[in-house]
Amino acid sequence: MVVSFLILTLVVGIYFSRKITSFRQYAIGDKQFATATLVATVLATAYGGGGLIRSVQQVHNLGLYWIILTLLAGFDLYIISRLALYMGRFMYHLSMPETMGSVYGKYPRMITALSGICDAIAMIAAQISAMSLSINMCLDGVSPRAITIVVSLILILYSSFGGIRAVVFTDLLQFITFTVIIPILAWFIFKSTGKSILEIIPFLQSQEKFQFSRLFHFDTNLVAMGCLLLSFLMGYIEPPTMQRIYMSANSIQARKVFFYSTLFSFIITIFIILIGLFVFVSAPELSVPAIWGHIMANVPPIFKGMVCISLLAMAMSTADSKLNACAIMISHDMLKSIRGPKQPPYTHQLRLATWTSVIIGLLAMLLTFYCNDLLNLLKLSLDFSLPIATAPFVLAVLGFRGTSRTALIGMVTGILSILAWNQWIEPTTGINGSFICMLANGIAMMAAHYLFKQPDGAGWVQPLTDDASR
Template identity: 60%
Template sequence: MPLYIVVAFLVLTLVVGIYFSRKKTTFREYAVGNKQFATATLVATVLATTYGGGGLLRTVECVHNLGLWWIVVVLLGSFGFWTISRLVLRMGSFMEHLSMAETIGSIYGSYPRIIAALVGICNCIITVTMQINVISQAISMSLGALDPLIMTVFATLFLIFYSSFGGIRAVTYTDVLQFLTFSVIIPLLAWFVFVRLGKPITEMGSILQSETKFQFSNLLQFNTKLFSIFLLLLSFMVDYIEPHIMQRVYMSSGPIQAQKVFLYATIFRFIIASFIVLVGLLVFVGAPNLSKSQVWGYIITHLPPIFKGFITLSLLAMTMSTADSCLNACSVMFSHDILRTLQNKKEISDSHQLKIARWTTLVVGLFAMLLAFRCKDLLLLMYWSLDCAIPIVTAPFILAVFGFRGTCRTALIGMATGLLTILAWNQFIEPSTGIDGSFIAMLANGLAMMAAHYLLKQPKSAGWVGPDSDFKQVQQE
């Protein structure tokens, strides 16, 4: 029965992807659509893109093993969408762009644009690698009779197909289907685990309160662990400023719609995160002595057989919705930001750009699949993702949105500083403290840019500009 459920879902996803791939499209429509998406559709695709299968597996495991501090990071990290909802109000002059790299290039020049695109592609490859690992793990847990390797390769080729040929329209509407799938299954999972325990809520509360790792007094001790939590939370807050999520901003009709999309997404993300945290808490109450690797095995063995198929369905929906968005963003960055910049702005026909984008999707997907077979640690891949993009790209992008108009030299100094900072941090500080340094590296990037701007001679065009007319209109309203 679980196999039939999974096959039916994959077939339905393929039908939706093919249906929205029929229309012949320009490269702009392939990248960001026609900018006429409904707000509800954009909210669904933002949430589907953000929630990868790794988030579900990793959060449940870490809540069980790490306790309250991971709960705080996950729940408060949801408000990263709120920061984007405020940021996009200042992006009126950038709304016709196709990617973060193009926005960075419009302010700082060609070299920072290419670097931003390369970093974005690396970040997306790591994210896709996480999703492929989750696909393999989900199939192994729920459909053990099948060869996980064969099914993982099949599912990966499946999402590469509709991502490459359908562009953002196919990705968006399959994301809606996949979001509806996992947003229903996750609360049901929490309910099934709760019913299976058969304990009153008061007893569960007393069990959790008796554990040191779930006590607030343990969380609020001023030590290295608290500092680590604080920095990781800040990294999560800015981690949403990455290519495949910011692409949803460029898909919006304007700053006002983008603000609404990310404001609504904040609310729904917090609700979904709460249900995932609840699953981790309930599993701890039922089996407090499990190791990290045993958590999902315990969940699967204590569920009805048919619900094993639903768990696989939820994980597939979450992984595919994140992976297809990353693949689409990679194809846009390579063909639009790297290749077109290297061509010295010579005109490239839409058909040629589309062909390059589709081949990029295939190559990136296959490369991520090979990487997935070499690295299977989801928590390690998450830290790789944080350390890849945040130190190099985030600070120049935020400064550009807030009105900073720097030179190419200024941006390159900042990017180099961020890269050297995270490399040094991971070499000398992180091994002994366990503290992630991506946010520190981002701050170093921004401070280096400001120092370069004010200490070095700058052209008259460099400096700060005031908010655009769209932002002033929003303030008046």
């Protein structure tokens, strides 16, 4: 069953890899994707296998804290839908670093690309770790590492050689797969509890971790959850997600794509939360590492393969989008920044993108041998993206036109802030500082802009709300 799914994924990827004749097609396609197709690829990218595994574990472990965090974090895509309305003048760009370069110059563009690449490698590594965990949990008698390598090579193959069209249509297949399987899994775990809904609700209300009085008790955990929530809300303002805006026909379609994605994301999230709740009801004393073993023991044997397919589909659909974004950032943004705008187009740009994607995928595989903790990899990706590029990008979209010096001051402030935070504050408090360091970046930019003399043209302009007005 798993082998058939992988073969089907490879066939779909190869089929839609045809007729790639230009780098623009490789990067954003023909900008004629249906809204439903873009919604599917946004959600497939947003929901990774690591996220499913981690969310179920943390609902069981942290209770109402994690449930509220997850539900509120669902507005991250809505924030992007509002931001998309102001991206009219940038809709013909190929990447988020290109937009940064058009406003702040080549050095901020290069730094944005580098931070995006590091962010993507951490997230690809998380998805590869999730694939290994899912195979280990669901399939007996096979080597998790060997199957994980095979799966990783498959997604590297179609995402490297097929460009964004291969990624989008494999994402569509993978999205349909896991959205069908997750509700069925929730139903099986509910049946395993042996209780009705009327019995489950009072049981949960009697547990301390599911009581609202505990939720609003001010302590370090509440502050840590609040900071993590703010990081999650801004965390999708990163190159792979922004690429879906550039793939849209115009900013109006982009807004619709992310608005509809927000609505569907809540449905998916509710089913994931229900899985964690039902596991807690059936076995409240489970340790975190034992949660998924309990799940596998309470589903029919034939459905274990379906759960494995779902986790693989979620992991692959996230990893392939990250790989494609990395290929664009290196072969487009880094290359153009190094060569300069006056140089003729590089004739082997498409080939460079292909092999870049292969190398990035292999680097991510190597990272999993040194770090395979899903929560640590998530925090690592946030540290690479939020404190460095998010604030300058949001300001640019909202109409701020600062100098390269202003952007660099903000970026350096963000980098130094997150390094200091991780060295001295997070080890003692457990509070993730990526959002706070993003604010430090933005404040430093505003201070630099208003304290130093600026050239003509720097300042605020009226953002365009539709690329037709460009």
